[in-house]
Amino acid sequence: MRKKLLRVGTVYIPVTNVCNSLKWYTEKLGAVESYKDKKGKMAIINMASQSFFLVESPEQESMNFMDTDGNKRFSLTFEVDGPAQLESLHKELLLQKVKAGEIEDRGHPGRNFVFSDPDGNLFDVWSELSPSFKEANMLEKEQT
Incomplete structure (x- = not known):
């Protein structure tokens, strides 16, 4: 298809x-x-x-939504290239006084954290770049 x-x-x-x-x-x-x-x-x-x-x-509008367990959820995940970049971004955002949650293990490859903008829009950050992005940008070849 x-x-x-x-x-x-x-x-x-x-x-x-x-x-x-x-x-x-x-x-x-x-x-x-x-x-x-x-x-x-x-x-x-x-x-x-x-x-x-x-x-x-x-003011009451946002990108967020509630899941069936009553948790407020983000609708967008950004990717970074590996755990070191995830930790670096997390630290940088906290130093800039951006509201950011802890880095967490959600049971799948990589780690994540959630941050919000001043209006409360939630965004997720994941430590794993998608294979198609890596391939399209030839990142794996550059790293070897």
Whole structure:
């Protein structure tokens, strides 16, 4: 069967203040601003080989959802290249006063931690790069 969907093009993140969020994402996560509308209601940032739209939204909106056990969950996982990079990013975010949970073992390969932006949007970070990303970027060949 041929692939019908090639990649995720854009993720929309609800935020209460686009200008403040734009500053936070660029300073804390190294995102690059690519567009900001004149009304200050939307901005586009690029990070992790992805475009993200920061969209002004009411305070109660978020990307999060509740699972059937009543746990608030994230809807997006970022990948880093190995445990050392995971630990380094975790330490860096904590030093920048970003809310981040402990590094955890969830019973699958690699380790994870969750952090949140100022609006409470949760994001996961995983220590394992997907094989297709490694292959597409020839990372395994470079490391040998």
